[in-house]
Amino acid sequence: MALLLRAVTWGLFSRSGYCPRAPQRGLSGAFVEALEAIVGRPHVSTAAAVREHHGRDESMYRCYPPDAVVWPQNVDQVSQLAALCYSQGVAIIPFGTGTGLEGGVCALQGGVCINLTHMDRIRELNPADFSVVVEPGVTRKALNTYLRDCGLWFPVDPGADASLCGMAATGASGTNAVRYGTMRDNVINLEVVLPDGLLLHTAGQGRHFKKSAAGYNLTGLFVGSEGTLGLITSATLRLHPAPEAAVAATCAFPSVQAAVNSTVQMLQSAVPLARIEFLDDVMMDACNKYSKLNYSVAPTLFLEFHGSEQALAEQLQRAEEITQCNGASHFSWAKESKERSQLWTARHNAWYALLALAPGHKGYSTDVCVPISRLPEILVHAKEKLKASGLTGAIVGHVGDGNFHCLLLMNPDDAEELQRVKTFAEELARQALALGGTCTGEHGIGIGKRQLLQEEVGPVGLETMRRLKVMLDPRGLMNPGKVL
Template sequence: MFTKQLSTPLKLIKRCYNRVTPEIISSLKHQLGEGQISTSQSVREHHGKDESSIRITIPDVVVFPQTTKDVSMVLKLCNHNEIPVIPFGTGTGLAGGVSPLMSCVSMDLTKMDQIVDLHVEDFDVTVQPGVTRKQINNYLKDYGLMFPVDPGADASLCGMAATSASGTNAVKYGTMKSNVLNMEVVLADGTVIHTAGKGRRSRKSAAGYNLTNLFIGTEGTLGVITSATLKLYGIPEMKTSAVCQFKTVGGAIRSTIEVIQNGIDIARIEFLDEMSMRLCKRYSKLDYMSEEPTLFLEFQGSQKTIEDYIELTSQITKSNGGGEFMYTLKQEDTNQLWAARHNYFYAVLASSPNKKSYTTDVAVPISRLEQVVEEAREIINKSGFLGPIAGHVGDGNFHAILLFNPADAEEVQRCNHVAHEISKLALRHDGTCTGEHGIGLEKKLILPEEVGMESVDVMKKLKMALDPKGILNPGKLLA
């Protein structure tokens, strides 16, 4: 599914679609206006990829709707003419979810960038799809509030809902599935729905099917999300970041498991193996650390609570062979530490500028984590690829980033095989092939093995019911 395998995903498209003709482009310009349409080569190329290595083709035209009505009009036109549409946010995905497979319209939602409604006393906010996680938190900080879900990139919030994103805070606050109360979604035929009812934002409901979670993680294949109502949280009284390094991967993983099992309300607990630390030290100037397996941690709460957590956690890490347990209250030190973690992906890419990356994304029950990480390392070492491992180990999710030469067809094929083996390893241990990046194109062939063909058939029936002409992001998620 990389540059040298362009035919693979195309064979998975069983429908025939119409091309975007000059007449269609003219109709789009008439409906939206000249300024909201682009056929520029550079704009189209930007919308033909995400952060993954998948490059297949580019859209014929990019539209920039400014309202839900605009989105509805575009979908009605494309549905009537059986033309594929791919919703596009910030393009920071890692599974090829926005990569076109054929002639299509790319729908860039970044101009819908309004914070629609904030209810400070109820801890919720409604945003349009162009609002990003950094933007919302900059806005909320004056109110003493935050939105905690934090994938490494400054992703759009509705895009995060579309891929069921999470990040370093998920061990405490959960993923997008736990933090969306309602969504406005435009269906393939232009119908606008509100998944929990228009304006509804209660924290619980037993009213019918859970349509909100139905659309989360569907990667633009069932509808286009045009607003989301999100849960908010108070900014903690205090935050303390900490680092502990280990001689072995097992010591770091066992410490993570024991921290969770002892009921420590950890906000973040991130793991980087020795290869990851070597690359992070070089990229983010972490000169005070060695190149050993490392845990990055964050504690939140009152001073007394944090002191207790630090004491207990340091005892746990020491009992598992951990070195000095270093912690800081200085904001600049905390910022550097978590910036290094969030920039980890780019640190890996910078280590081999002429190579591309395949980022695996498995998650397993935490009791299986040590064994799965060690077996994943064995698979990578036998393959000969550079493959640092890091992850959100507090919830059993880790990533191996495999670097390969895109010009070498045999190497591309081997990389695909290694990634597939790591996914199968997670499934053997009751886990998943994707903890947070989604299926996209990269993992669609293993989805039936994970959830069963019966479940995939149900997904296909839902797709057929909501998008009978199959125009929404065709070829993604479901083979």
């Protein structure tokens, strides 16, 4: 099986959107009836179109549909579903919004997809303690809309309006990580249904403390587990005070090196940035066309500052001085909410802007992250290698924490081009590892980076992960073929 899964990793590329319409491979009529008895007949589907929708995410990997899709309405039903699948040896694939980028929802061995979006309650808000408990159907935008009038917000922003529990499962990050951290920093407690149906509260039921030294960090174990250890049915999240004021800015640079040097210098000078994003010239051109903007077609930084009016003025002045020392031009501010929203909407639409350059092509995003001091070296090298590769692509990045993406376009019917994408991505990841970085800053391992994970954590690290997996999921039924 290990050899088979390794072989399929890059053979899973979508071929013109093709999705195999496989029949139910191991689900008897009696088993489907048992699913219906738990959640009700309207909440179970074996229709081909529904299965296909749940067999792919936003990645380039081809569709592998589950044998059935179920929509539980509460945690008790999730526990019963898991126990049923476990007893019958049926694979379980959790599904949130389907916005992942590493094939995490592909049902490589068939099985039952458990769509958790009907569980969409905000269970408990503790504004005085800066915490909230959400079910897996609650998305990032829905939570912040709910929090709008209480002076709090949840800042982790991967761009897509992803499920918050799905973001916990993948260890998501995003544009605000430089100041507010990633999901790993903002998850306090998780309610998890284990593969056999048992219910676990990783930090103890109902607990939402600021810190703890009590035993092993079970919450950290499940954040980033990508659905391979259990189904997250609620998350207790850390909230933050909404900033008194915010200002965004953009500035263009004569080169990639100059833009990234400015990033490092601002961070080393302790400029308190809330966001700092890099877009290269290709990406800026695509964003201009897609979002109908008129920015300079040059390597560009998008910045945002949070704080008091007085503090913002000081931060902007210091940032502008640093960027000007590196040859920046067109330094412009966006103070009004509408202007800032337009700017960040353009950044969040970068993926779709690039895809619009070549209709019918698929996209692949690398996801390396390096120590901030090594960022100029690897980013400049990546730009040069991208030009030399003959591939069509652009670079964007959450450069404030050393994380960036090469967004690559490919013809799904061109095997030679797919191989060049594979080679580019693997070489970039190995360079990041050589510089003390990681092969994935926020997208996860999924089905495409398992060999790189082994190279990153070493044989003892990987074996320890395997032991944990076997202990929690001895039958290997939770999202098989991912991570390990």
